[in-house]
């Protein structure tokens with residue numbers, strides 16, 4: 001049974017790699033701190049919009065100490081075009097203060113510490129671990145959830161259960177790549193509305 005599941009998931013990943021050979025992180029950042037801020041800002045908006053905002057944000061506050069001392073209204077003014085901008089402003093200033101006071105200005109490289117930071121949940125921590133520190137992790141967002149359900153890799157709607165199902169079925173060294181492939185597939189092909197089912201290599205085994 002487990003062998004069959006592995007065969008299935010490896011086939012899916014091979015097909016997705018053919019479809020999206022350059023699948024990777026679409027947020028712009030130049031260090032792990034900027035990655036963390038960008039991921040916190042990315043909730044309920046697009047990476048494209050985040051990249052527009054962070055271009056200005058990181059120019060004005062170019063390290064953790066500057067953002068920790070940022071004026072709330074000035075910071076809010078930069079990110080106000082994003083949804084949830086008040087909460088996000090509070091969170092990125094507070095998490096910068098926490099990094100300075102508790103971690104010597106460094107982003108911690110373990111899950112338990114990451115999720116203690118303001119605005120950092122399980123998904124954000126997993127993205128930072130995988131993308132920023134190359135530590136195997138699977139971050140489950142709306143695209144990964146939908147794709148996992150439709151491809152029959154998880155029948156749960158609960159993001160933690162979906163993450164655990166994917167961790168069980170996918171070889172650890174492929175977790176990070178699989179995360180990007182599922183996001184690209186969900187974002188550009190197997191969309192929530194009007195997925196491209198007629199062209200889909202998985203159409204005969206889809207659980208939609």
Ligand code: SF4
Pocket residue numbers: 150151189190191195196197198200201202203204206207208
């Ligand atoms: S057949 Fe359609 S819904 Fe199913 S995985 Fe493919 S694109 Fe998604």
